[in-house]
Amino acid sequence: MKHELPKLPYDYDALEPYIDARTMEIHHGKHHQAYVIKLNDALDKYPELYEKSLEELMLNLDSIPKDIRAAVRNNAGGHLNHSFFWKVMKPISDGSGDEPSGKLVEAISASFSDFQKFKEEFSKTAVGFFGSGWVWLVCDKNGKTAITTTPDHLTPIMKNQKPLLVLDVWEHAYYLKYQNRRPEYIEAWWNVVNWEEAEKNFQLLNY
């Protein structure tokens, strides 16, 4: 089955004023849409690959035919990461600036001493990341949390890490509103983090 652009779980203007509607519209409706279209274009040459999930494609890039491998890496990764990114944000109308709770906050404190330290470390990593990519809160199979980055549209599942939360630091994610001021974008983003979703991702690990 062909891949499809997922619906946003909220309206384009739902993350205002932190992430503006125009940026969301272009980011989801143009950038993400383009990854989906280009992924389908590549897979059309090898339709049997439509049976693979995005994760399976990314975990088995070596087995993808050479002529579409780069297209699959970039566009399956772009589709996967953006689909995840939309879900770990939420409209501020349901309570802004909240924090994780329960087992996740315990796991974060165990790795970073406390939540505030984690935030500082994550922001520092995001500000300092060079080029286009993603900054993640991940955990290993034992539930130990860490901050990691991936260039382009690569995913930490390729490093055996489970994504809990992610921030897109490609310029297209913030340039319209923040131009070169990436630190302001990062600071603003904390207001729309969906910690409930991150906790859900963390719980899924504890089988």
Ligand code: MN
């Ligand atoms: Mn993006």
